[in-house]
Amino acid sequence: xxGLLIGRSAIVTGAGQGIGLEIARLLHQHGARVVxxxxxxDRAESAAYSLGGAAVGVGCDVTSETDMxxxxxxxxxxxxRLDIFVNNAGITRDASLRNMTLEDFDTVIGVHLxxxxxxxxxxxxxxxxxxxxxxxxxxxxxxxxxxxxxxNYSAAKAGIVGLTKAAAKEVAHHGVRVNAIQxxxxxxxxTAAMKPEAFAATEATIPMRRAGEPAEVAGAxxxxxxxxxxYMTGTVLEVSGGRGM
Numbered sequence: 195x196x197g198l199l200i201g202r203s204a205i206v207t208g209a210g211q212g213i214g215l216e217i218a219r220l221l222h223q224h225g226a227r228v229v230x231x232x233x234x235x236d237r238a239e240s241a242a243y244s245l246g247g248a249a250v251g252v253g254c255d256v257t258s259e260t261d262m263x264x265x266x267x268x269x270x271x272x273x274x275r276l277d278i279f280v281n282n283a284g285i286t287r288d289a290s291l292r293n294m295t296l297e298d299f300d301t302v303i304g305v306h307l308x309x310x311x312x313x314x315x316x317x318x319x320x321x322x323x324x325x326x327x328x329x330x331x332x333x334x335x336x337x338x339x340x341x342x343x344x345x346n347y348s349a350a351k352a353g354i355v356g357l358t359k360a361a362a363k364e365v366a367h368h369g370v371r372v373n374a375i376q377x378x379x380x381x382x383x384x385t386a387a388m389k390p391e392a393f394a395a396t397e398a399t400i401p402m403r404r405a406g407e408p409a410e411v412a413g414a415x416x417x418x419x420x421x422x423x424x425y426m427t428g429t430v431l432e433v434s435g436g437r438g439m
Contacts, residue, residue, distance in 0.1 A: 197224060197225050198224040198225070198416060198419075198420040198421075198422070199221060199224040199225045199226040199277075199278070199416070199419060199420060200224075200225030200226075201225065202225070202226045202227070202275075202277035202278060202419075203226065203227045203229075203269050203272070203273040203274075203275045203276050203277050203278070204218075204221045204226040204227065204228045204229070204269075204276075204277065204278035204279070204280065204419065205228075205229045205231060205265060205266070205269050205276065205278070205279050205280065205317070206218045206221065206228060206229070206230055206231065206280040206282055207231045207232075207254065207256050207265075207280065207281055207282050207283040207309070207313060208231070208232060208233075208256075208282040208283030208284060209228075209230035209231055209232055209238060209241060209251075209282065210230065210232030210233075210234055210237035210238050210240075210241050210251075211232075211237065211241070211382075211383055212382040212383050212384065212408060213282060213332070213377065213380060213382055213408045213411050213412070214230075214232070214280075214282040214283070215230070215241050215408075216407075216408035216409050216411065216412040217280055217282060217408075217411070217412045217415045218230045218241065218242075218245065218249070219245055219412070220409065220412040220413065220415070220416050221278065221280075221412075221415070221416060221419065222245045222246075222248065222249055224416055224420070226248075226277070226278060226419075227248040227249070227269075227272065227273050228242075228245065228248065228249045228250075229249075229250050229251075229252060229265070229268055229269045229272065230242045230245075230249060230250070230251045230252070231251075231252050231253075231254035231256075231265050231283075232251070232253065232254065232283075233253065233254065233255055233256075233283070234253070235251070235252065235253025237251075238251030238252055238253060238254075239251035239252075250268075250272060252265060252268055256281075256283045256305060256308075256309030256310075256312065256313065257304045257305060257308050257309050257312070258312075259312055262309075262312040262313055262316045263316055265316070266279075266316045266317060266319075266320055270320065275324065276317060276320045276321060276324075276327065277321075277326070277327055277328065277419075278327070278328050278329075278330070278419045279313060279314075279316075279317035279321075279327070279328075279329045279330070280329075280330045280331075280332070280415060280419075281309065281310040281313040281314065281329070281330070281331045281332060281354075282332045283305060283306075283309055284305060284306050284332070284384075285301070285302060285305050285306075286302065286344070286347055286384060287299075287301055287302050287346060287347075288343045288344055288347070289343060290342070290343055291345050294345065294346060298346060299345070299346045301346075302346035302347055302350055303346060303349065303350050303353075305350075306347070306350035306351060306353075306354065307350045307353045307354060307357070310331050310354050310357060311357055313329075313331075314329055314331070314357065314358075314361050314372065317329050318361065318364075318365050318368075318370055318372075321365070321368070321369075321370040322365060322368040322370060324369075325368055325369035325370075326369045326370070327369070327370045327371070328370075328371045328372075328373070328418060328419045328420075328423075329361070329370065329371065329372045329373070330372075330373055330374070330375065330415050330418050330419060331354050331357070331358050331372070331373070331374040331375070332354075332374070332375055332377070332411075333351045333352075333354040333355050333358070333374045333375065333376045333430065334347070334348075334351040334376055334377060335376050335377065335378045335432065335434050335437060335438045336348045336351050337349075337350070337351025337352035337353070337354060337355055337376065338352070338355075338376060338432075338438055339438045351376075354374060355374055355376075355430055358372050358373065358374040358428065358430065359428045362427040362428035363428065366427050366428075371418075371423070371424075371426065371427040372427055372428065373418045373423070373426060373427060373428065373429045373430070373431070374429070374430045374431070375411060375414050375415065375418070375430070375431050375432075375433055376430055376431070376432045376433070376434065377406065377411045377433045377434065378400065378405075378406060378432070378433065378434025378435055378437040378438065379393075379396050379397060379400060379405045379406065379434075379435075379437065380405060380406045380407070380408060380410075380411060380433075381405050381406070381407055381408065382408060385405070393405075399437060400434070400435040400436060400437045401435060401436030401437065401439070402435035402436055403435075404435065405435075406433060406434070406435055410433055411433050414431050414433050418431070
């Protein structure tokens with residue numbers, strides 16, 4: 195299956211590795227010109243090079259209003275349009291409620307929730323004028339069910355769902371769609387840092403009895419980015435192997 199996104203321009207944040215890189219790769223395979231953004235500029239450029247032509251890597255701090263505006267401008271300069279914006283950048287700073295520092299709470303909220311809000315706003319400003327576009331926010335099943343040791347992360351990911359629905363209602367009449375995806379346990383550098391016993395215990399709670407692959411999240415992104423989902427906005431797709439039902 196190829197060609198769903200030929201002629202379209204996309205931005206993916208947090209695209210230097212993991213799920214973000216797989217999203218960028220699959221969008222690229224379907225014909226989109228992709229800007230890969232990452233806090234680590236070198237990693238973003240290396241990731242873009244691995245995709246081949248019609249891909250560029252840029253450094254971007256998603257918590258910076260200036261950086262996010264410049265990111266959208268870079269896509270507009272490269273192709274004259276912006277059709278797809280994927281808010282994927284994220285971090286974790288796990289600790290119990292008792293031990294979590296205020297700094298770690300604020301940092302996670304900032305990257306996930308402030309970063310997504312800035313991305314939605316910057317992308318919608320351009321897409322509204324074009325009267326078309328698809329914004330896709332990466333939430334998490336942690337935002338639905340909550341995870342012990344992740345009060346910051348779970349709160350941020352739940353907030354992304356509320357943001358998605360509110361923004362979708364604001365821009366729907368401009369032809370702009372805003373949807374979210376909630377991945378479950380996915381094999382990424384982030385989950386690779388989990389203790390093996392914790393990973394296995396989580397995996398055992400999944401009806402499909404396995405962790406997901408980044409490409410399986412990317413497939414849902416391509417669906418929401420394409421015309422196959424043209425009558426969908428404000429929705430939340432769970433890519434979790436049935437976990438959290």
